[in-house]
Amino acid sequence: MLTLGIETSCDDTSVALLEGARHLRRFLVASQLEDHEAFGGVVPELASRKHLENFLPLLSRLLTECEIKNPSREIHLIAVTDGPGLMGSLLIGTTAAKALAQVWEVPLITVNHLEGHIFANYLAHDDLFPPFITLIVSGGHTELILVRSFGDYVLLGATRDDAIGEAFDKIARLLGLGYPGGPAIEKAARGGDPAAVALPVPMADSPDIEFSFSGLKTAVIWASKRNPYLRLEDLCASFQHAATEALVCKVELAVRKTGIRKVAVSGGVAANLELRRKMKGVPWKTYFPPIELCTDNGAMIAAAGYNAYKRGERASLSFMPDPSKSLV
Numbered sequence: 001m002l003t004l005g006i007e008t009s010c011d012d013t014s015v016a017l018l019e020g021a022r023h024l025r026r027f028l029v030a031s032q033l034e035d036h037e038a039f040g041g042v043v044p045e046l047a048s049r050k051h052l053e054n055f056l057p058l059l060s061r062l063l064t065e066c067e068i069k070n071p072s073r074e075i076h077l078i079a080v081t082d083g084p085g086l087m088g089s090l091l092i093g094t095t096a097a098k099a100l101a102q103v104w105e106v107p108l109i110t111v112n113h114l115e116g117h118i119f120a121n122y123l124a125h126d127d128l129f130p131p132f133i134t135l136i137v138s139g140g141h142t143e144l145i146l147v148r149s150f151g152d153y154v155l156l157g158a159t160r161d162d163a164i165g166e167a168f169d170k171i172a173r174l175l176g177l178g179y180p181g182g183p184a185i186e187k188a189a190r191g192g193d194p195a196a197v198a199l200p201v202p203m204a205d206s207p208d209i210e211f212s213f214s215g216l217k218t219a220v221i222w223a224s225k226r227n228p229y230l231r232l233e234d235l236c237a238s239f240q241h242a243a244t245e246a247l248v249c250k251v252e253l254a255v256r257k258t259g260i261r262k263v264a265v266s267g268g269v270a271a272n273l274e275l276r277r278k279m280k281g282v283p284w285k286t287y288f289p290p291i292e293l294c295t296d297n298g299a300m301i302a303a304a305g306y307n308a309y310k311r312g313e314r315a316s317l318s319f320m321p322d323p324s325k326s327l328v
């Protein structure tokens with residue numbers, strides 16, 4: 001059974017073909033990085049225009065490369081992100097999905113973008129089954145969630161303010177490192193001393209599962225203003241250390257509170273090698289998706305959609321995307 005996955009929630013247009021639950025035939029991403037770079041962040045209006053431009057050529061390339069000659073016969077299900085995300089961006093993917101589902105006469109599944117991120121791990125690890133804890137660390141979210149079973153999620157804790165990816169992006173912008181900030185800071189931190197600047201590990205003393213990255217962002221900016229001779233690699237390494245330490249600390253708390261010793265980390269920040277290194281030396285089993293499936297992609301949407309289809313879910317053609325859709 002072949003599922004077409006469609007993701008257009010933010011600034012990446014992505015389509016994928018998935019066979020069964022896990023066999024990924026191919027996924028393609030049309031990145032809009034160059035379009036938004038000059039603005040230091042995603043411009044919503046520009047993002048939806050670019051999705052419109054990119055979608056059909058990308059789909060047609062996918063079908064050609066996968067040698068699909070008769071999609072209405074060969075594709076059995078369409079899964080599309082319907083939120084959270086930018087309304088204009090979501091509308092392009094969901095409208096395309098509705099049209100294709102109608103023309104090809106195949107069922108349609110709507111996928112929560114965050115559930116998609118969880119399924120990036122499912123795609124890569126066939127020993128990952130619930131219950132497990134998942135840490136979603138992305139541009140818009142920092143959440144620890146208990147996956148009781150697929151489709152049954154309990155929020156353990158989240159950020160009080162900025163998402164961790166947002167903190168990476170904002171700091172990178174203020175330091176003139178460009179967009180997106182995560183990879184830029186990771187690169188700039190290479191060879192730096194993580195103990196050079198004494199930055200507080202946010203919420204480390206709190207007994208609750210919660211995050212906060214806004215104060216850390218301010219502390220980094222102040223440190224750079226106060227000491228103009230501070231080496232960029234030291235500042236970036238110190239920030240990266242404090243931010244990732246906060247994640248490890250709260251994952252440990254979640255493991256202790258739930259007694260569940262399987263943790264799946266996903267979302268764009270899961271690509272960070274310092275975070276991956278830290279999560280290796282821990283007394284629980286940690287899962288990460290392959291780097292290319294950490295940021296937004298249609299493969300994870302296809303996997304989540306196929307799973308929801310098997311659970312009996314269906315979407316009607318009249319659904320509307322929800323920019324602030326929540327998972328729990």
Ligand code: ATP
Nearest residue numbers: 138139140141165180181182183268269271272296
């Ligand atoms: P959400 O999934 O919350 O809706 P999003 O889809 O915009 O937000 P993702 O595409 O999942 O977010 O992730 C993008 C974020 O990941 C950006 O903030 C980016 O800076 C960050 N990121 C990407 N690579 C790295 C890295 N190597 N280290 C740290 N952060 C990274």
Ligand code: FE
Nearest residue numbers: 113138295296
């Ligand atoms: Fe995302």
